[in-house]
Amino acid sequence: xxxxxPSLDWETNEEGNVVVTLPRRRDWKGRLLTFFFPIxxxxxxxxxxxxxxxxQRCDGSYTMAELIRCLCEEYNxxxxxxxxxxxxxxxxxxxxxxIAIAVPEEIMAELDKATKRTLxxxxxxxSSAPPPGSDEAEDSSPQSDGGDNH
Numbered sequence: 001x002x003x004x005x006p007s008l009d010w011e012t013n014e015e016g017n018v019v020v021t022l023p024r025r026r027d028w029k030g031r032l033l034t035f036f037f038p039i040x041x042x043x044x045x046x047x048x049x050x051x052x053x054x055x056q057r058c059d060g061s062y063t064m065a066e067l068i069r070c071l072c073e074e075y076n077x078x079x080x081x082x083x084x085x086x087x088x089x090x091x092x093x094x095x096x097x098x099i100a101i102a103v104p105e106e107i108m109a110e111l112d113k114a115t116k117r118t119l120x121x122x123x124x125x126x127s128s129a130p131p132p133g134s135d136e137a138e139d140s141s142p143q144s145d146g147g148d149n150h
Contacts, residue, residue, distance in 0.1 A: 001102045002067070002090060003060040008098060010055070018052040020045045020098060050075065054089065060102050064090070 004010070010020040023042045047055055053074060057067055064086070071082045093099040103121060111121065 001060050001063050002058040002099050003102045004055065004058045005098055005100065013046065016052065017049065018047045018055045020047065051089065058099050
């Protein structure tokens, strides 16, 4: 199940498109580029209508099959075309560090260490923080800019 990177800020603009704020690269290539060029700390990436539709559903509750079905229904598209395009889009989002694929715990339990390493699977502890947007999350938030972050 695809999940958004929780460290990225995003909002919906006036046109209904998702705008994701991507931080500047911190690896050696990013530092080298910053040495030669003035590069901002972050840059906004505006997703189109279909990209926004997908992004809003990358919350860990939709499987790839469900996303394909939703796209076919919403945009009256051919299943095969949606499948190929969605897989490529998810790969691009993954390469940019914008999403990851959540693997159910019961499947993770069946994988041995070598298989996890081969697949590039990492176990990430689930945070005990309250869900974003809840009263508890707003009360305990160390910084609130009053924006429309999701």
